[in-house]
Amino acid sequence: MATVAPSPTHDALMDAVYRNQKYIYDATRKYYLFGRDGLIRNLEATPGMSVLEIGCGTGRNLDCAAQSWPGAQLHGLDISDEMLSVARKRMGNDCVLSRGDATGFDAEALFGRATFDRVFISYALSMIPQWEQAMDQAARVLAPGGSLHVVDFGDLGGLPRPVRSLMHGWLEKFHVTPRENMGSVAASIAQEHGLTLRTLRGRFGYYRRISLRK
Numbered sequence: 364m365a366t367v368a369p370s371p372t373h374d375a376l377m378d379a380v381y382r383n384q385k386y387i388y389d390a391t392r393k394y395y396l397f398g399r400d401g402l403i404r405n406l407e408a409t410p411g412m413s414v415l416e417i418g419c420g421t422g423r424n425l426d427c428a429a430q431s432w433p434g435a436q437l438h439g440l441d442i443s444d445e446m447l448s449v450a451r452k453r454m455g456n457d458c459v460l461s462r463g464d465a466t467g468f469d470a471e472a473l474f475g476r477a478t479f480d481r482v483f484i485s486y487a488l489s490m491i492p493q494w495e496q497a498m499d500q501a502a503r504v505l506a507p508g509g510s511l512h513v514v515d516f517g518d519l520g521g522l523p524r525p526v527r528s529l530m531h532g533w534l535e536k537f538h539v540t541p542r543e544n545m546g547s548v549a550a551s552i553a554q555e556h557g558l559t560l561r562t563l564r565g566r567f568g569y570y571r572r573i574s575l576r577k
């Protein structure tokens with residue numbers, strides 16, 4: 364009887380995706396993960412504020428945040444040990460890094476605090492199967508007066524159809540699925556948690572930025 368290979372768990376899949384990619388990740392992604400620097404500029408994380416990046420990868424964004432917002436207390440969460448190994452080398456003691464699943468984590472156990480003044484998610488929701496749950500979880504760890512910032516692929520609607528299909532095919536190879544209904548999901552999360560929603564559509568719908576303020 365033919366046996367079917369079990370599909371890897373999500374953490375094993377992410378480790379497999381990034382085992383070799385982690386070495387070229389930062390050098391290559393700067394050419395197509397747009398909108399990340401704009402998100403960091405908008406964090407307004409003054410000294411002493413706590414900041415959490417969910418799906419922090421190699422720590423590239425946390426490093427930029429450290430430079431833009433000196434004195435902020437930085438935290439990073441990722442499911443992949445492969446990516447966290449790079450982030451740990453890069454950030455040293457400047458950041459608290461923990462392995463965990465964005466769809467459900469105990470912030471108190473991982474970071475010694477239940478809430479954060481700023482939470483951000485950059486190009487991770489498009490890789491998380493239960494991404495709506497991850498966005499909801501992010502809203503749950505917001506401190507009073509805090510804000511959640513998201514950047515990810517948009518609907519790509521301004522690109523010619525053949526380019527759009529090529530792009531979708533290429534992203535699929537990396538287990539990336541643009542979340543075309545991210546705006547409407549963010550709107551229901553905003554309503555549920557009493558947050559104010561702002562969205563920004565990048566050029567050609569290439570990326571979308573969302574902020575939710577408490």
Ligand SMILES: C[S@@+](CC[C@H](N)C(=O)[O-])C[C@H]1O[C@@H](n2cnc3c(N)ncnc32)[C@H](O)[C@@H]1O
Pocket residue numbers: 373377392396399417418419420421423424440441442443446463464465466484485486487490491
């Ligand atoms: C495309 S990378 C983005 C890394 C970084 N945020 C950036 O902007 O360069 C996606 C990251 O999300 C992480 N990730 C995927 N699923 C996750 C989950 N369920 N929980 C936490 N992290 C996850 C991956 O391990 C990977 O490091």
